[in-house]
Each structure stands twice: as structure tokens, then as C-alpha cells.
Amino acid sequence: MKNWLSPKSMTGIALIAIALLVLPHVVGMGGQAWVRILNFAILYVFLALGLNIVVGFAGLLDLGYIAFYAVGAYTWALLASPHFGLHFPVWAILPIGALMACVFGVLLGSPTLKLRGDYLAIVTLGFGEIIRIFLNNLNSPVNITNGPQGITLIDPVKVGDFSFAGTSQIFGLTMTGPEKYYYLLVALALLVIVINVRLQHSRIGRAWQAIREDEIAAKAVGINTRNIKLLAFAMGASFGGIAGGIFSAMQGFVSPESFSLIESIMVLAMVVLGGMGHIPGVILGAVLLTFLPEALRYAVTPVQMALFGKILVDPESLRMLVFGLALVLVMRFKPAGLWPSPERSRELGDKSAEAVK
Amino acid sequence: MDIFLQQIINGLVQGSIYALVALGYTMVYGIMGLINFAHGEVVMIGALVSITVTSTLAAAGMPLGLAGLFGLVAAMLTCMALGWSLERIAYRPLRGSPRLTPLITAIGMSIVLQNLAMIFWGRNYLTFPPLLPKINFEFAGTHFTLVQVVIVLLSATLMAGLIFLVYRTKLGMAMRATAQNPAVASLMGVNINRVIASAFVIGSALAAVAGVMVGSYYEIAHYQMGFMLGLKAFTAAVLGGIGNLAGAMAGGLLLGIIEALGAGYIGDLTGGFLGSHYQDIFAFIVLIVVLMFKPSGLFGEKTGDRA
Numbered sequence: 001m002k003n004w005l006s007p008k009s010m011t012g013i014a015l016i017a018i019a020l021l022v023l024p025h026v027v028g029m030g031g032q033a034w035v036r037i038l039n040f041a042i043l044y045v046f047l048a049l050g051l052n053i054v055v056g057f058a059g060l061l062d063l064g065y066i067a068f069y070a071v072g073a074y075t076w077a078l079l080a081s082p083h084f085g086l087h088f089p090v091w092a093i094l095p096i097g098a099l100m101a102c103v104f105g106v107l108l109g110s111p112t113l114k115l116r117g118d119y120l121a122i123v124t125l126g127f128g129e130i131i132r133i134f135l136n137n138l139n140s141p142v143n144i145t146n147g148p149q150g151i152t153l154i155d156p157v158k159v160g161d162f163s164f165a166g167t168s169q170i171f172g173l174t175m176t177g178p179e180k181y182y183y184l185l186v187a188l189a190l191l192v193i194v195i196n197v198r199l200q201h202s203r204i205g206r207a208w209q210a211i212r213e214d215e216i217a218a219k220a221v222g223i224n225t226r227n228i229k230l231l232a233f234a235m236g237a238s239f240g241g242i243a244g245g246i247f248s249a250m251q252g253f254v255s256p257e258s259f260s261l262i263e264s265i266m267v268l269a270m271v272v273l274g275g276m277g278h279i280p281g282v283i284l285g286a287v288l289l290t291f292l293p294e295a296l297r298y299a300v301t302p303v304q305m306a307l308f309g310k311i312l313v314d315p316e317s318l319r320m321l322v323f324g325l326a327l328v329l330v331m332r333f334k335p336a337g338l339w340p341s342p343e344r345s346r347e348l349g350d351k352s353a354e355a356v357k
Numbered sequence: 358m359d360i361f362l363q364q365i366i367n368g369l370v371q372g373s374i375y376a377l378v379a380l381g382y383t384m385v386y387g388i389m390g391l392i393n394f395a396h397g398e399v400v401m402i403g404a405l406v407s408i409t410v411t412s413t414l415a416a417a418g419m420p421l422g423l424a425g426l427f428g429l430v431a432a433m434l435t436c437m438a439l440g441w442s443l444e445r446i447a448y449r450p451l452r453g454s455p456r457l458t459p460l461i462t463a464i465g466m467s468i469v470l471q472n473l474a475m476i477f478w479g480r481n482y483l484t485f486p487p488l489l490p491k492i493n494f495e496f497a498g499t500h501f502t503l504v505q506v507v508i509v510l511l512s513a514t515l516m517a518g519l520i521f522l523v524y525r526t527k528l529g530m531a532m533r534a535t536a537q538n539p540a541v542a543s544l545m546g547v548n549i550n551r552v553i554a555s556a557f558v559i560g561s562a563l564a565a566v567a568g569v570m571v572g573s574y575y576e577i578a579h580y581q582m583g584f585m586l587g588l589k590a591f592t593a594a595v596l597g598g599i600g601n602l603a604g605a606m607a608g609g610l611l612l613g614i615i616e617a618l619g620a621g622y623i624g625d626l627t628g629g630f631l632g633s634h635y636q637d638i639f640a641f642i643v644l645i646v647v648l649m650f651k652p653s654g655l656f657g658e659k660t661g662d663r664a
Contacts, residue, residue, distance in 0.1 A: 061457070111645065114652045117456075118392055122595045123648055125588070126641030133638050261588075265464050272457045313476050321472040327465030328447055335454030344455075 024182040035178040039250065041290040042185040043243055048270040048286040049189075049196050049279065050239025055268065056277035057205060058232035059212030061121040063264055064108070064128025068237040070135060070259035071104050072097040072244025074145060077254045080155040083146060090157050094245050101241025102234045104131075109233035113226055116215075128264055135256040150255025157184065157249045165252070181250050188246070192239060196279050199235075208232055212277075273330055275337030277344065284339050293323050359498040364621040365614055370505045370574065372613020373512035377567040378590030379597070379605040380519060381560030387536045387600035388556050389452075394463035395443055397587015398470035399436050399561050403568030404485075404578040405478050407432035411486050425488035425573075432565040439470075440561025444554055467584075474580040482579045485572040508570045515563060516606055523602060528555060536600070585637075592640050596647055598657020607656065615643050 027034045047069060054062045075097040079088045088096075112123045139147030156165035156177075164180045199205045207228045210218035219225050248254050266289065274285020296319040304311050304318075336344055378400055385393045411428030415421050447462040492503040523529035534542035535552045543549045571586065572578045589612065597608025619639035647655060 055457075111649045115648055116652070118386075118599065119595060119648055119652060119654075121392070122592060123645055126592065126644050129588075130638050130641050133635060137634055268457075269461050269464060272461045276455070276457065317472040317475040321469055321476070324465045324468030324472065327468070328462045331454075331458050331462045331465070332447075332450055335451055335458045 020186055024179045028176070028179065032176055032178055035176070035182060037290065037294050039178055039181050039185055041287045042182070042189050043247060043250075044267065044270060044286040044290050045189050045283050046185070046192055046243040046246075047240060047267050048274070048282050049192050050236045050243065051267050052196070052271050052277065052279070052282045053199070053208075053239070054232050054236035055271055056282065057200065057208040057212065058229060059208075060229060060232060061117060061124070062233075062236070063121045063125035063261070063268065064131075065124070065236070065240060065267055066259050066261075066264040067108075067128040067131040068101040068104060068240030069244040069247070069263075070131055070256075071101045071237075072241030073248040073254045073258070074135065074151075074244075075100045075241070076245040076248040077151040077154050078144075080249070081151055082153050083151045087155055090159060090249075094242055097245040098238040098241045101237040101244070105233040105235075105237025106230055108237075109230045113229050125261065125264070128259075128261060132256050132259050132261075135259065145256075148256060150253060150257075152253050154248050154252045154254065156252065157181070157246070164249070181246075185246065188242070193279065193283070200279070204228065204231065269327060273327065273337055275340035275344070278337070278339060278341035281337055281339035281341070285337065288338070292326060293319060296322055360621055361618075362497060363499045364617040366499055366501050366505070368614030368617030369610065370501075370508050370613070371617060372593075372610035373509050374567050374570050374574070374586075374609075375590045375593045375613050376606045376609025377512050377515065377563045377570070378586060379594040379609045380516070380602065381564050382591050382594040383597075383599055383602060383605040384532075384556045384560050386594070387602075388532060388553055389448070390456075391448065391459050392463065392591070393443070393448075393557075393560075394460065394587070395447070395466040395470060396560065396564060397583035397585075397590070398467050398474075399439055399443075399564040399583070400568040400571070400586055401474060401578070401580060401583030402439060402470060403432040403436045403561075403565030404572040404582065405474055405483065405568075405580070406435045407565075407569045408483050408485055408572060408578055409478075411488070415486060421486060421488065425486070428488075429566065429569050432569055433562045436561040436565035436568075437558045440557040440564075441554055443561075444557040449550070449553075471580055471583070478580055480580070482577045485576045485578055487576065488573050504573055508574060511566070512570070515566060519559070519563070520602065522559070528552070532556060589640055592644050595654055596644055598654030601654070601656050604654060604656035608654070611655075612640055612643070615639055 024035050024038060027038050047065070050068075051062065051065045054060050054065070076093050078084055079086050079093050079096065081087075108124065108127045112120055115123060135145045136148055138145040139149075145151070156163050158164070162168075164184060165177045167174060167176050168180075169175075170180075207218065207223045210221070210223055211225055211228060215225055247258075267286075270285040270289045271282050272285075273289065274283065275281025297315070300315045300318045300322070301311060304313065304315070330338065334340075378396065381396050381399070382393060385391060385396075407425075407428035409428075410431040411421075411424045414424035414427055419427075443466060447466045448459050451459045451462060489503050489507060494501050494503070494506070521529075523532060531542065531547045531552045532555075534545065534547055535549055539549055542552075567586075568578075568583075571582065590609065593608040593612040594605045595608070596612060597604025597606070599605075616636055616639050620636040623635055623639075651657075
């Protein structure tokens with residue numbers, strides 16, 4: 001273990017803390033839209049770390065992870081919006097959202113634990129689609145989810161009288177809504193990172209790792225593989241549920257469109273591209289894959305203008321095209337991810353990855 | 358009863374298309390243990406290429422049937438080239454890397470292909486030219502069209518051809534050997550790279566035919582059509598036991614029929630609570646139920662520990 005109290009690591013921690021504190025104000029100079037993107041980046045860090053428990057630690061390929069995010073988001077939306085006229089306080093909804101997602105995680109996990117590898121992948125994918133189709137269609141005969149229109153006017157996060165939406169004065173500083181959410185998200189993300197790090201080196205974390213490497217051997221050394229796998233599903237799902245709740249409150253609006261399969265795939269891409277099972281790598285992957293499409297949005301039009309003098313190709317499709325190519329190229333040259341864990345890069349004999357560390 | 362038979366027929370048509378696409382997934386999986394997520398996009402490219410070629414030739418005065426044939430051939434050739442390049446660009450360099458890496462490149466290629474198609478063909482739905490005359494048949498109270506008959510017959514022929522290829526030719530033997538053990542197969546003089554490339558090429562040719570079928574059945578095509586179709590076909594392949602050719606065919610047909618019956622009867626079964634827009638759910642519910650009892654699909658062999 002590293003010594004966290006050595007002067008060197010203290011300076012590092014202090015620097016990171018200052019950077020995190022001023023970041024929204026620096027990014028905000030380019031407009032509040034960028035602070036919002038920053039918030040999404042942190043939300044995706046949150047999601048990617050949740051999925052990392054399932055895919056990275058336990059080695060269970062989950063292609064329907066966004067379903068838990070959806071469950072969390074809709075739980076918040078239904079319990080804190082005029083749709084049902086309910087306005088629960090935040091400390092009630094977040095745990096309920098996490099619990100609901102956890103229940104769904106176990107619901108999905110228990111029948112599928114026997115399955116291996118790709119069979120599990122397709123079942124989780126199917127589960128994600130089932131949830132989305134239900135969200136899309138549960139507006140008749142009883143209107144529960146309001147169908148494709150989604151739920152609007154969702155309450156923001158409120159602690160006492162302090163609301164995270166809108167601009168307000170804090171200690172003489174003017175803070176916009178996205179900036180306040182930023183600090184909330186950073187706090188939550190730090191909590192999740194700490195939980196992840198602690199889990200990884202715990203008894204449970206080592207059990208997950210054992211299952212990932214060889215399930216039969218893990219069983220033979222006395223690990224209750226069924227419960228431990230269910231635990232991975234449930235924990236990953238609860239993180240997804242909390243992220244979903246925050247998403248719902250931050251946007252003030254949810255619709256089934258936000259929870260399509262491509263979102264699950266994006267979160268998985270973040271985990272794999274960053275470096276599966278390696279927490280700093282996963283964070284890097286989530287931040288990169290959130291910012292890359294947004295940065296490309298601003299870059300493709302001027303670049304085309306400069307090269308050809310006119311817009312030849314629809315910028316929206318060009319930006320996704322570049323994004324897809326980037327995914328292929330990164331995996332082509334860094335098969336273990338951008339920042340894999342040292343053990344993993346040793347296994348693969350990937351010299352360049354070793355050098356990064 | 359008439360509705361029942363009618364839905365079986367509709368399901369059979371849809372199922373043959375699923376089966377053709379599922380074969381592409383299952384061949385690649387059987388040989389390399391890899392989910393080729395970009396396969397659905399190959400179907401889409403096939404449909405769009407055939408539209409362009411057919412309507413261009415038809416506009417130049419060629420009879421529609423002949424133009425359609427050229428369109429089909431052009432689609433097959435394009436898709437074969439596409440399948441071959443996919444393997445070269447996205448999968449071959451990654452052989453021996455962690456299992457999830459090729460999955461991400463496949464997703465990347467799928468995004469690339471969709472957006473390329475959008476750049477070339479635009480965002481709008483394209484109408485598929487009617488390749489076959491609209492002839493209706495009636496049999497035992499059910500109705501079906503010439504297009505439906507041709508789809509079922511053509512896919513049955515292609516599947517028979519594939520079975521022949523895999524079980525009666527030298528290339529097929531090489532494929533089966535590679536699927537069993539690539540290292541030993543290559544020691545026996547099998548050119549592994551060629552076998553894998555040919556699996557991609559054959560799968561893509563079948564996908565092109567499926568693309569033209571879907572296009573002429575629903576009379577539209579769109580740059581996003583490949584995604585859901587690919588997903589369903591993959592579900593069909595898993596349902597039958599992925600890696601197993603006969604399983605993919607049976608899985609495809611079964612999935613088509615279950616979906617059609619489900620869409621036809623769900624309203625009655627649930628007392629009008631759930632409508633036919635829940636059609637897409639059936640595929641997945643059946644899949645989950647089947648896998649709960651038969652964890653490696655209906656006809657799958659027991660798979661090793663790949664996770």
C-alpha cells in the first residue's frame with residue numbers, strides 16, 4: 001500500500017483537489033454548455049465505475065447496464081414530479097432508486113447466473129431492451145411512464161431550502177445550476193471511487209477476481225460463486241440507479257430515448273477503452289468518450305470549411321464517423337485499453353502500456 | 358385458426374430472413390468465438406446498394422426484374438468486399454487480444470458503417486422498387502404474396518447450399534477443423550487466415566441477400582435498419598445455440614414464428630392490456646426463458662469457460 005500521508009502524495013491530492021474545485025469555472029468561460037458536458041462526464045464516470053464492478057471485476061459481460069440507470073431515473077421521475085403529484089425529499093428517493101435498481105439487478109442476475117460469456121451478454125442486452133420497451137409503452141391502459149413523451153418538470157435535487165437548480169449566492173459567490181450540480185457530482189463520484197478502490201482489494205473484490213479468472217477454480221477454493229456474482233450485479237445496478245436519479249433531477253426530464261442500447265454500449269466502451277478493471281483507466285475512458293463527441297461537434301464544421309471552403313458532409317454524421325474510427329483505432333493499437341492495470345499489461349506483454357505506468 | 362395459420366406464414370417469412378442473417382453470426386462465432394456486431398450493418402449496406410443499382414438500371418430502361426437481379430449481385434459483391442475488409446481492419450489485428458477488445462472495434466465499425474451510409478444515402482427512408490409482380494395466393498384461408506414465397510424458397514436454397522459447402526467440400530472441412538482447434542488445424546496445413554476470411558465473406562453474401570429480401574418485403578430501407586435486425590438475428594443464433602449452423606436456422610425460423618404469433622395474440626392473452634407494440638419483447642423473453650433451462654441454446658454443445 002502507498003503511504004497516503006507522505007508529503008509527496010499530500011501535495012498531489014491537494015493539487016487534484018484544487019483542480020477539481022476551479023475546473024467548472026475555467027470550463028464555464030467557454031459557456032455553461034461546457035459545464036453541463038463536464039457534469040455528464042462525471043455522471044458517466046459514475047456509471048462506468050458501476051459497470052466496471054460487473055464487467056471489470058467480476059468479468060460478467062453486461063450489455064444492458066443502462067436499464068438500471070433507467071430504473072433509477074424513472075424512480076426519481078415518478079416520485080418527484082407533478083406526474084403523480086408526489087414530491088419526495090432527496091434522501092428518500094436516492095436510496096429508493098438505488099434499492100429499485102438493486103432489485104432489478106438481482107431479478108436479472110438470478111436466472112442468468114448459469115450462463116457464461118456471450119450468452120450472458122445477449123440476455124442482459126435483451127433485458128435492457130425489455131425495460132426500454134416497457135417504459136415506452138406503459139402509458140396505456142394505465143398511464144405509468146407517460147410513454148415516449150417522457151416525464152417533464154421533475155424536481156431538482158433539493159436539500160432543505162437549498163435547490164441545486166438555478167443561480168444562487170453561496171458565501172458571496174454566484175453559482176449557476178450546472179456548477180452546483182458539478183460539486184454534488186464530484187462529491188458523489190469521489191465516494192464511488194473510494195468504494196470501488198476499497199472493494200477491489202477487499203475479500204469480495206478478490207473473490208470477484210477469482211471468478212473472472214477461473215470460475216471453476218474459484219468454486220473449488222470455497223467461494224460461493226452464485227452469491228458473489230449476484231452481489232456484483234446488485235452493486236453495479238445500485239450505482240446505475242443512483243446515477244439515473246441524479247440524471248433525472250439534473251435534466252428535469254426523462255424519456256425512454258435516453259436509455260437505448262447504444263447507451264449501454266457506450267458505457268461498456270468507456271470501461272473497455274479505458275482499461276477494464278483498472279479504476280483510473282475507467283475514469284479516463286469515461287471522460288474521454290464523453291468529451292470526444294462534443295469536441296468533434298465543434299471541430300468538424302470549421303475543419304471542413306478550412307479544407308474545402310464549404311460543408312461537404314453532414315457534420316453530425318461526420319462526427320460520429322470519426323468517433324467510430326477512434327474506437328477502432330484505439331483498440332487496434334492498445335488492445336488492453338488506454339490505461340490498463342499493470343498486472344493486465346504484463347499478462348499481455350504490452351510494453352507501451354507498461355511505459356505509461 | 359385462419360389467423361393462426363396466417364401468422365405462422367408471416368413468421369416463416371420473417372424467420373427465413375432472420376435465419377440467413379443468423380448464419381453469418383454463427384459461422385464467425387463458431388470459428389473465432391467472436392460476436393461480429395457489425396453484421397447487421399452489412400445487411401443494411403446490402404439493401405441500400407441494391408436499391409441504388411436497381412433504380413439506376415431501371416431508370417436507364419432495363420426491365421425491372423433484370424435490374425433487380427443486377428442489384429442483388431452488386432449488393433452481394435459489395436457486402437463480400439465489406440465483410441473481407443471488416444475482418445482485415447477490425448478483427449485480424451486483434452486476434453489473441455482480450456476478449457472484449459474485438460467487441461469494441463465491432464461496435465466502432467458499426468457506428469462507422471451507419472454514418473457512412475447516412476452520408477451516402479441520407480437520413481430519409483428510401484422506397485424499394487417492387488422487384489416482383491404483386492401476385493397474391495390463397496391457400497386454406499390464408500393469403501400470401503409471391504415475394505413471401507420467393508423469400509422462403511430462396512433462403513431455403515441458400516441454407517441447403519451452405520450446409521453442402523460446410524459438410525461436403527474441402528473449404529467446409531477446413532472451417533470445421535478450425536472451429537474445433539485452430540492451432541491443430543493449422544498444423545494440418547489449413548490456412549487459418551483464409552478460412553476465417555471466407556467465413557466473413559460467405560456470411561456477408563448471405564447478409565446481402567437478406568438485406569435485399571427485407572427491402573423488397575417491407576418496400577423500404579433506411580440507414581438504421583440493420584441494427585434491430587442484426588440484434589434479432591443474433592438472438593436467433595443464440596437461441597439455437599451459437600456456433601451451430603442448424604441451430605441458427607431453427608432459431609431464426611422459431612423466432613420469426615414466435616414473434617408473429619406473439620404480435621397476433623398478445624392483445625387477447627392479456628385482455629387488451631398489452632398491445633402488439635410489445636412485439637419486440639417476445640424475442641427477448643423467449644430467449645431468456647430458453648437459456649434459463651438450456652444455458653447453451655436449443656441445439657448448442659456445451660461451451661467451455663470463455664468468460
